[in-house]
């Protein structure tokens with residue numbers, strides 16, 4: 001199963017200015033927990049999106065059987081012989097990948113499957129995954145994607161309501177658009193015995209889309225960056241979902257919501273498996289602050305770009321790049 005060799009570890013030694021050298025980030029006990037059956041959920045979601053750009057969802061309504069089924073199918077895929085998995089790679093950017101994240105030299109202690117859910121983006125690598133693996137892998141993935149899409153719409157509607165936007169489908173209709181550019185990702189992080197502070201499973205970044213809905217097994221590793229720049233570990237919970245606010249919503253809310261910087265550190269003894277639904281808009285959607293959210297004197301912090309323009313520019317950069325700076329009307333000069 002473990003294809004990543006420690007002998008090539010020098011490749012994974014990434015400069016990591018945020019990790020304190022002799023101090024492990026503490027677990028964040030106060031992670032906002034949103035109970036979707038709570039009538040106050042919309043207010044709590046807005047607060048969490050402003051304060052952290054991150055929250056946990058409980059009572060989400062997605063069947064645990066479906067989640068467990070997909071986890072088993074995914075583990076089955078990552079357990080296959082390396083040459084079988086390689087037939088669905090290298091990623092174009094979709095398909096099977098290992099170690100290399102994106103095309104700009106970012107490395108991680110990871111294997112993954114990246115699927116495009118945009119009908120206008122056809123990836124032959126993705127077709128290989130489903131042609132060469134049991135038929136029920138495809139059906140379970142499709143069922144899970146449909147469930148997480150509905151959950152994402154519910155969250156986006158609560159966000160709109162909580163922000164006092166009259167049309168509660170303002171964000172969710174962008175995801176319901178049949179041309180919405182969404183992505184689904186399965187990440188497998190093998191255990192890493194010889195861990196050091198510079199070794200990352202997935203380097204720090206923000207997600208470019210509107211929101212990302214993440215579920216993982218019970219292995220820790222996910223960390224988020226707080227407003228003061230400190231990193232905290234997110235206690236794992238395999239029955240809940242976690243939501244990241246992405247760059248697109250930060251722009252649409254004119255900075256009220258924060259797109260959260262996050263990263264994954266490998267575990268010394270356990271593998272981590274995560275499944276993430278990235279909810280994006282259609283390519284031609286104009287990403288700009290919503291006029292209905294702007295108070296009288298409020299200036300737009302961001303220039304207008306279509307999702308296509310933003311994605312194209314964003315994907316020219318490394319993982320850790322401050323992508324939101326691509327939107328800023330006057331970008332700071334010292335951003336990497």
Ligand SMILES: C=C1C[C@]23C[C@@]1(O)CC[C@H]2[C@@]12CC[C@H](O)[C@@](C)(C(=O)O1)[C@H]2[C@@H]3C(=O)O
Nearest residue numbers: 093101102103207208314315316317318319
């Ligand atoms: C280095 C990169 C990987 C990424 C494309 C990029 O050039 C910059 C954004 C990265 C990211 C982060 C969130 C998601 O995992 C992802 C699929 C996405 O939409 O943006 C990845 C991209 C990727 O792995 O191709």
Ligand SMILES: O=C(O)CCC(=O)C(=O)O
Nearest residue numbers: 185187202222264274276
């Ligand atoms: O695997 C995880 O828990 C998070 C990975 C991530 O941030 C991503 O795939 O964008």
Ligand SMILES: [Fe+2]
Nearest residue numbers: 205206207262
């Ligand atoms: Fe991410």
